[in-house]
Amino acid sequence: MCGRFAQVIKYDRLQKLEKELRLTQKAQQLELNFNVAPTQTVSAVLSQDAGRYIGAFRWGLIPSWSKEIPSYSMINARAETITEKPTFRSGLQRQRCLLPANGFYEWRKSDKQPFFVHAANDDLIYMAGIYDAWYGPDGSYVPSLTIITTAANTAMSQIHDRMPVLLFDENRQAWLEHKNTDASSFLPLLQPAAEDSIAMYKVGKLVNKVGNNTEECLLPEE
């Protein structure tokens, strides 16, 4: 699954992101978060008729029809069943997004050892997500999102049996194109990442504590 990640996108990488994902609006410098946890605010790229840009969302989907902010946080959506779930269906069709990240943290099931999983070439990874907008009875407005998970690939399966859906190259464009409402244009993208696309290393238990939001979270251990 994906329950923690690093979103530390400094100026140079942001410039590259804007170009590669063909943003139509220039992005503001983003908050640097070495230890993003559920319910926190995260940045994601989305396309609408008005253009393609980076927005801020609460991590943990709040469906638009919710009466209140749910106590249970829907931080992940299973790719295998996503089309069957009313909670995700409309978002999947029209409100897809990509979460740029340096990588994500995964705790080895057997011993709770945390690992940092990142792109083999050290570029940013892009996790597939869907978003929704929620309007509270008091007039509050809360955009939120969830990260799609799939089966772990062989490399990942050493530590865990799930992983976020990662998109590369032109698949990113295809996923973001909101005018593609035909499931056949985006469902096939929801697959485990290619074996050679990711790499991982052990990190310290420092990352366990949400309050630890420093570069140290990314330091290799041993």
Add this chain to the structure above:
DNA sequence: CCAGACGTTGTT
């Protein structure tokens, strides 16, 4: 028809 749920993971 209306009422009520709508989620994932890990563990057992």
Add this chain to the structure above:
DNA sequence: GTCTGG
């Protein structure tokens, strides 16, 4: 054990 908060 289970729920909440981050």
Add this chain to the structure above:
DNA sequence: CCAGACGTTGTT
């Protein structure tokens, strides 16, 4: 995801 709390009554 992990960490940390988890309760009531009466008195101040």
Add this chain to the structure above:
DNA sequence: GTCTGG
């Protein structure tokens, strides 16, 4: 909103 159960 949309699906399921009765």
